[in-house]
Amino acid sequence: MNISLHGKRAIVSGSTAGIGFAIAFGLAEAGAEVVINGRSKARVTRAIEQIQRKLPGARVTGVTADLGTAEGAETLFAKVPDTDILVNNLGIFEPKGFFDITDDDWRRFFEVNVMSAVRLSRHYAPAMAEREWGRVLFLSSESALQIPTEMVHYGTTKTALLAISRGLAETLAGTGVTVNAVLPGPTRSEGVGGFFSQMAEEQGVPAEELEASFIAEHRSSSIIKRLATVEEVASLVVYLASRQASATTGAAMRVDGGVVRSIA
Known part of the structure; x- marks a missing residue:
């Protein structure tokens, strides 16, 4: 299968390292113009340089903004008003017992893990629907299905992303825009x-x-x-962003190494 994303622009939130960086690299390797995002200008610059060093000629730009805030999202919108592919990767985790998780902890996790994806999807998806082509992807987790007792707040936010992903997919029914969630282990x-x-x-x-x-x-x-490796997760995301994945939408796709004991 030859996946080509030439002529498409992709935004990957929280993409200076880890899974987000691997996704950005994979999309750039497939020919997409990629927008890197992070809170530190130095890390954004370093990520861009790493990709361009390995992929000479890759079209990679960056936006320094904290997308866990409404102000950060507005910064991104002003600099990159439109995209074809949106990967809502930004997320935080923290092992913490349920009785030690404060109200502020809950709010912080929802702002970063959930509201960042809501704001970006709400802004970018309508134009995708107008063009009758687009990809919106949410990085959830196997923890959305098997809530870890050591970080209930994290698992809860990842479950919320599954609901948002399915709801948005149905909202965009028939538009040519696919919406899916990816569940790494x-x-x-x-x-x-x-x-x-x-x-x-x-x-x-x-x-x-x-x-x-x-x-x-x-x-x-x-x-x-x-x-799993970050590249193994990124490979699934790149496929779901492709033209070949046009009939896959409203799905929760697991790349969890079989952790979730389910045949569906």
């Missing part, structure tokens, strides 16, 4: 890798051993028995 992203490295250092064990222990104890249903 445990993935070796920058944030997760750093989390394991810190814990490994504190416990005096290799990070690889800690990762294997986490899978065995907390995600024992995993079929691949390892963390």
Whole structure:
């Protein structure tokens, strides 16, 4: 299958590292013009340079803005008023017991994980519908289906994205715009890798051993028995952004290594 996104523009929120960066790279590799986003100008610049160094000629620009705020979203809209592909990747996670999660924690997680996607989709999707072509993607998580007790607030926001994704897909029925959610499982992203490295250092064990222990104890249903790579997640996103995926919409697509014990 030859996926070509030449002539299309893509915005990937929270794309200076991890899954977001891998998605941006994959879209650029497929020929799309890609807009990188992050809160730090230095990290945005570095991400652009990394892609252009590996993909000479790639069309990559960046917008420095905190899309977890309404003001940040307006900054993006002013600089990039239109897009063909929107990947709502921005998200935060934090292991914290339910009884320790404060009101402010709940609000922060909803602003970043949910409202960023709502604001961007509300702005960009109508023009896609007018052109009768577009792709809107939400990065959810297997934690949306199996709420982790160590971070209920995170899982709840990822479940909310599933509802928004399905609702928006039905709202845009017949327009040529597809809307889907992608559900990664445990993935070796920058944030997760750093989390394991810190814990490994504190416990005096290799990070690889800690990762294997986490899978065995907390995600024992995993079929691949390892963390996924960011590239494995990005590959599914790139496909869903393609012309070939035109009949896939309103779906929750898992790339979770089989963690969710379901045949559907």
